[in-house]
Amino acid sequence: MRFFLTFGYQIQAVVIGWYIYHLTKSPLSLGMIGLAEAIPSIGISLYGGYVADKSDKTKLLRRIILGMFLCSVVLLLVTIPSIKDRINHGHIVWIIYLMIFCIGIGRGFLSPTVFSLMAQIVPRELYPNSSTWNSTSWQIASIAGPALGGLIYGFAGVTVTFSVIIGFIFLSFVSLFFIKSRPPQYVPKESIVKSLTEGIHFVFKSRMLLGAFSLDLFSVFFGGAVALIPVIATEVLHVGAEQFGMMRAAPALGAVLTMIFMTRHSPMDKPWRNLLFAVTGFGLSIICYGLSRNFYLTLFFLFCEGAFDSVSVIIRSTISQLLTPDEMRGRVSAVNSMFIGSSNELGAFESGLTAKLMGTIPAVLFGGFMTLSVVTITFLKTKKLIPLGLNEIHPPEKEAA
Secondary structure, eight states: OHHHHHHHHHHHHHHHHHHHHHHHOOHHHHHHHHHHHHHHHHHHHHHHHHHHHHSOHHHHHHHHHHHHHHHHHHHHHTTSHHHHTTSOHHHHHHHHHHHHHHHHHHHHHHHHHHHHHHHHHSOGGGHHHHHHHHHHHHHHHHHHHHHHHHHHHHHHOHHHHHHHHHHHHHHHHHHGGGSOOOOOSOOOOSOHHHHHHHHHHHHHHOHHHHHHHHHHHHHHHHTGGGGGHHHIIIIISOOOHHHHHHHHHHHHHHHHHHHHHHTTSOSOSSHHHHHHHHHHHHHHHHHHHHHOOSHHHHHHHHHHHHHHHHHHHHHHHHHHHHHSOGGGHHHHHHHHIIIIITHHHHHHHHHHHHHHHHOHHHHHHHHHHHHHHHHHHHHHHOGGGTTOOGGGOOOHHHHHO
């Protein structure tokens, strides 16, 4: 299910970014894509976690993906030449933003629901390995999606590409019927406000959960320069849609190869130390990406950015699975979504806005240096967590003891 949905979603992200930039020629319009998705995703995520905890996970996922499927159908319709020619380009852009906003609402429910469902399917002792393989399948889809999206868009056009997107999302929807219904193991009896407050309080009680969420939020927020790839490809490297697809795929390629390596060489011996190293490498890769004027060097630095980010993803996912009790997974995942789930979209907005104010390259460099600043501050605030091994990580209750 997740593979097909991610595959279609990644193609859609490539096409929307390239298509909107083609219509507007404005870096800020690329940032607005991220903002249009982040606002509803963040706004609804806590409620989405509450719903996930009290609902049948499989049935809820079917409704979410069906809604995302319908949004993609609308995106397809506004690119059909006979319809597009009757609509002002500015109106098309706003229709696209509206559909992105609706998809953002779906994402607010999607993340906590998938997180909760995985905990019901996977035995606890397999959490570290399952996090690696789950992230690997996600990254494989993230590699093939942008590459295929760029190629189809370049050779067949936007309408055909959206048809392919719809096909993959439909496959994701159909595959859910092969997963047994998963009734809730725990139904919150308290009020929704109290239930959500418990989820927030739980996260803030765990130094490691809060630190990991915060580190990722600010590093990805300032390191969201990958959203400017359409501008870099067009204005700096002077390449076309096919090379753009390769650039979008490079971070995911770095991520999946690193994750395959991590199935044999786990980064969890000193998770907090390795997390800080990974985010430092991520920031340095962003800076080098901004300085590069060679297409192949740019691909390499984007590859490195994805490789370092994947280490961070594995560590955060494993820590979150280990520290969260089953009855709170939806709500904790919702808090995670507020910190991390939309940080890429908010980072895209930050990059688009700073590119508008500073210029594209200064915006990329600013993001990279700010990421390094965030790591430095986090290091100074969390020195006690650096020597901890995986077996020394305990839930908040045990920490307090």
